[in-house]
Amino acid sequence: MTDAPTPEPTYEKLVFSGMQPTNTLHLGNYLGALKNWIRLQEQMPCIYCVVDMHAITVWQDPVELRRATREVAAAYMAAGVDPKRSILFNQSQVFAHAELAWIFNCVARLGWLNRMTQFKEKAGKNRENSSVGLYVYPNLMAADILAYKATHVPVGEDQKQHLELARDIAQKFNVDFGAPGFFPQPEPVITGPGTRVMSLRDGSRKMSKSDESEYSRINLTDDADTILQKIRKARTDPEPLPSDAKGLEGRPEAENLLNIYAGLADTTAEQVLSEYAGAQFSTFKNALADLAVAKLTPIAGEMQRLLAHPDEIDALLKRGAERAAERARPIMADVRRLVGFVG
Numbered sequence: 001m002t003d004a005p006t007p008e009p010t011y012e013k014l015v016f017s018g019m020q021p022t023n024t025l026h027l028g029n030y031l032g033a034l035k036n037w038i039r040l041q042e043q044m045p046c047i048y049c050v051v052d053m054h055a056i057t058v059w060q061d062p063v064e065l066r067r068a069t070r071e072v073a074a075a076y077m078a079a080g081v082d083p084k085r086s087i088l089f090n091q092s093q094v095f096a097h098a099e100l101a102w103i104f105n106c107v108a109r110l111g112w113l114n115r116m117t118q119f120k121e122k123a124g125k126n127r128e129n130s131s132v133g134l135y136v137y138p139n140l141m142a143a144d145i146l147a148y149k150a151t152h153v154p155v156g157e158d159q160k161q162h163l164e165l166a167r168d169i170a171q172k173f174n175v176d177f178g179a180p181g182f183f184p185q186p187e188p189v190i191t192g193p194g195t196r197v198m199s200l201r202d203g204s205r206k207m208s209k210s211d212e213s214e215y216s217r218i219n220l221t222d223d224a225d226t227i228l229q230k231i232r233k234a235r236t237d238p239e240p241l242p243s244d245a246k247g248l249e250g251r252p253e254a255e256n257l258l259n260i261y262a263g264l265a266d267t268t269a270e271q272v273l274s275e276y277a278g279a280q281f282s283t284f285k286n287a288l289a290d291l292a293v294a295k296l297t298p299i300a301g302e303m304q305r306l307l308a309h310p311d312e313i314d315a316l317l318k319r320g321a322e323r324a325a326e327r328a329r330p331i332m333a334d335v336r337r338l339v340g341f342v343g
């Protein structure tokens with residue numbers, strides 16, 4: 001007699017994602033993640049978090065951290081996160097994140113963390129002087145997701161390795177504590193033409209908050225003039241736009257601008273090429289600047305409006321945190337029981 005196969009556990013579909021409140025959000029954050037967050041709200045319940053505990057893995061001025069936390073919350077809402085429908089809060093207000101991260105510190109292996117490329121990039125030559133928090137950062141990220149048993153995680157390409165680690169941690173926890181299927185395997189949602197937006201100054205580098213050059217990125221708070229200037233100054237090559245994607249090979253700056261256009265216009269790079277094949281970059285940049293201004297300046301305007309009332313943002317984050325804590329509570333009770341904690 002053969003055993004019947006164990007049925008696959010089913011999980012309620014749930015989105016979790018977050019961004020660090022370090023500096024101002026930029027076009028990469030918007031196209032790589034935030035735009036997908038808005039879309040996913042139509043499909044399943046979503047939890048969107050301002051990950052202030054992740055931010056302090058590198059030094060943050062406390063006054064600036066508080067400001068940036070409110071600004072990121074405002075950016076989420078200005079871009080279309082609906083705090084009534086989705087849960088919006090800042091990470092440090094829900095203790096489950098820290099608690100589960102500690103347990104995951106004891107589940108994840110040093111060898112796994114040693115492979116994390118983002119740590120290597122961020123620590124650089126200064127490894128010995130990096131915070132321990134920066135090293136175990138991916139464990140906290142796994143805790144963020146799994147404290148809610150989230151199933152879908154919309155992020156940019158650069159977070160893929162961290163999500164693979166979260167899946168490994170979930171799997172090992174389930175095996176170690178004899179709880180098959182307790183944690184789900186969260187799915188990365190990495191889609192669209194903007195999953196890896198590159199610097200406007202160097203097509204081989206990711207657009208990043210920490211780049212010294214302001215001209216490398218478009219911030220969500222930039223005004224129309226600034227956006228125009230930055231796109232005008234963006235690096236390109238002397239060739240006109242090709243007629244198909246093959247013609248973009250070896251032209252990372254051209255490819256990046258095309259992907260940005262496609263992301264902002266909600267279309268594909270192929271579609272944009274069919275419209276602009278043979279055009280000079282001067283023409284294309286004008287069209288891109290118009291599009292970027294049309295899409296981004298309303299977000300900046302709405303952010304400003306929201307940030308004029310920081311008390312309202314704080315109240316909103318507090319309410320969101322209460323809802324998040326409520327969702328995590330039964331899961332954390334099970335975790336404590338499985339681990340063997342009394343009480």
Ligand code: TYM
Pocket residue numbers: 016017018019020021028029030031032033051054140141144145153154155156157158159162194195196197198206207208
């Ligand atoms: P963070 O704050 O660096 O970035 C926030 C989101 O923006 C995406 N992103 C990009 N996408 C496309 N092109 C770019 N140039 C670009 N730069 C950033 C990131 O992939 C991310 O989706 N560890 C995370 C935050 C985090 C998290 C989580 C995410 C903490 N816990 C749990 C998901 C689930 C981070 O540092 O993102």
